[in-house]
Amino acid sequence: RAGFAALIGRPNVGKSTLLNALTGEKIAIVSPKPQTTRNRILGVVTRPEGQVAFIDTPGIHQAKGELNRYMVEAAISAAEEVDLVLFLIEPPQGETLDVTPGNRAILERLEKVGKPTFLVINKIDSIPKAKLLPLIALYGQEFPFAEVVPISAREKDGVDHLFQVVLGHL
Ligand code: GDP
Ligand code: MG
DSSP states (O other), X not given: OEEEEEEEOSTTSSHHHHHHHHHTSOOSOOOSSTTOOOSOEEEEEEETTEEEEXXXXXXXXXXXXXXXXXXXXXXXXXXXXXXXXXXXXXXXSSSXXXXXXXXXXXHHHHHHHOXXXXXXXXXXXXXXXXXXXXXXXXXXXXXXOSEEEEOBTTTTBSHHHHHHHHHHTO
């Protein structure tokens, strides 16, 4: 099995951290500041079971409340070129659950692209497990995800499983 997967999501959700965790190398710059990844970065993971090339898409800083068209266009054009999409989110902070307008905008466009899309909930180390299910339900209403995979890219929790899930769909 072999193929291409795009890492798509708003700035700071952990796309570059995930790429590094998958490849075991520091290919992509990780930073608490958005806008760190300016160009696409390709990381290839080769295992006995198969090979996947992951594309880390640029994250561009988004002014509050304003949709960043460039970021969305970059994400969508990457999605068009791959076999499947990993759509990353981070758990919302505080009590309120919400699909942010920025995520909704990308999801609407992704639906038209029509590639198998996985919801990757990153940073699960930062929330209680009880918050996961409502989050999965909320996003499940927004988009027909092929599968939901909770991970912590930083702790490398669930990352191997995610790789196997991706391979299973190629
Ligand atoms: P990107 O903009 O989507 O590429 O996000 P980065 O990979 O640059 O990560 C943004 C910030 O989130 C950095 O400070 C990371 O250390 C942090 N981060 C990434 N993954 C995790 C995770 O699994 N758990 C936690 N707590 N923080 C994370
Ligand atoms: Mg990045």
